[in-house]
Amino acid sequence: MAASPTLVIGTRGSPLALAQAHETQDRLVAAHGWTVEHLPLSIIKTTGDAIQDRPLSEAGGKGLFTKELDIALLDGSIDLAVHSAKDLPTALPEGIVIAGFLPREDVRDAFISHRYRSLSDLPQGAVVGSASLRRQAQVRRLRPDLQVTLLRGNVQTRLAKLERGEVDATLLAMAGLRRLGLTDHVTTVLETDDFLPAVGQGAIAIAIRAEDERVRAALAPILDMATAHALAAERAFLTILDGSCRTPIAGHARLVGGELEIRGLVLRPDGSECLEAIRRGSPDDAAALGREAGSELRSRMPPDFLTS
Numbered sequence: 001m002a003a004s005p006t007l008v009i010g011t012r013g014s015p016l017a018l019a020q021a022h023e024t025q026d027r028l029v030a031a032h033g034w035t036v037e038h039l040p041l042s043i044i045k046t047t048g049d050a051i052q053d054r055p056l057s058e059a060g061g062k063g064l065f066t067k068e069l070d071i072a073l074l075d076g077s078i079d080l081a082v083h084s085a086k087d088l089p090t091a092l093p094e095g096i097v098i099a100g101f102l103p104r105e106d107v108r109d110a111f112i113s114h115r116y117r118s119l120s121d122l123p124q125g126a127v128v129g130s131a132s133l134r135r136q137a138q139v140r141r142l143r144p145d146l147q148v149t150l151l152r153g154n155v156q157t158r159l160a161k162l163e164r165g166e167v168d169a170t171l172l173a174m175a176g177l178r179r180l181g182l183t184d185h186v187t188t189v190l191e192t193d194d195f196l197p198a199v200g201q202g203a204i205a206i207a208i209r210a211e212d213e214r215v216r217a218a219l220a221p222i223l224d225m226a227t228a229h230a231l232a233a234e235r236a237f238l239t240i241l242d243g244s245c246r247t248p249i250a251g252h253a254r255l256v257g258g259e260l261e262i263r264g265l266v267l268r269p270d271g272s273e274c275l276e277a278i279r280r281g282s283p284d285d286a287a288a289l290g291r292e293a294g295s296e297l298r299s300r301m302p303p304d305f306l307t308s
């Protein structure tokens with residue numbers, strides 16, 4: 001066996017981020033027979049972690065969770081950065097690339113409530129808390145009679161707020177709940193046909209320095225091709241529609257038989273309108289399928305769609 005190199009794994013400090021970093025560490029240990037001492041974690045606080053009082057879409061969007069990790073990659077203080085693919089901006093800084101993705105977790109959202117069994121079981125006027133424009137808009141689309149409020153914080157904080165009765169229900173990603181061992185809290189799982197996940201949901205992306213062949217080779221055995229195809233389609237879809245991080249967007253790609261299928265949605269924030277596009281084709285054309293779905297929605301969107 002080759003001598004164990006030292007690779008420093010950069011991560012945010014939230015419990016979910018740490019679980020994802022540990023999963024990466026464990027997979028590298030299993031693939032290479034290395035020891036965890038040679039895969040130290042470097043915990044880095046990001047601007048996104050510090051802002052708790054307003055929606056991140058108002059504070060500058062997704063890059064807020066990645067900037068400090070990007071800097072650490074570029075200055076060599078870490079060798080790889082572990083991210084929730086969902087929180088990664090579509091454009092990465094010069095010199096940084098996504099090496100690939102770990103095998104994807106459950107992509108679905110969960111409905112969580114202590115008093116009600118499902119979204120359709122909530123009484124008129126019940127309060128659903130979420131920080132995600134996508135979840136807020138899809139809830140309003142399905143149940144225009146509910147109150148939708150902002151609920152921020154990490155997964156545990158949100159569950160605690162629900163516990164205290166600040167909201168009647170909330171929605172969280174199954175992937176995060178599974179990684180944190182918190183699926184006991186799940187009331188019902190929302191199928192993707194009814195409630196479409198965010199682009200990248202459930203996938204862990206690993207960012208590296210573009211030129212770093214040593215780290216790229218070390219990661220190769222733990223990366224998952226099916227997830228890479230799905231994410232290529234989803235991220236290409238999002239790139240076409242980006243520009244406004246105030247737009248509720250959902251997108252999910254998966255292999256059906258040997259084909260890749262992407263389904264994408266854009267919604268008005270109030271849920272009054274929802275446009276859908278679907279493309280199916282060869283996984284080798286993943287990015288093109290995503291771009292086509294995005295372009296179709298862009299051309300069908302009324303001019304005021306992004307601002308209403």
Ligand SMILES: NCc1[nH]cc(CCC(=O)O)c1CC(=O)O
Nearest residue numbers: 084086172173175176201202203
């Ligand atoms: N924006 C926060 C965030 N980023 C990734 C996940 C869950 C894990 C995932 O989707 O991979 C979550 C929490 C949530 O949406 O419930």
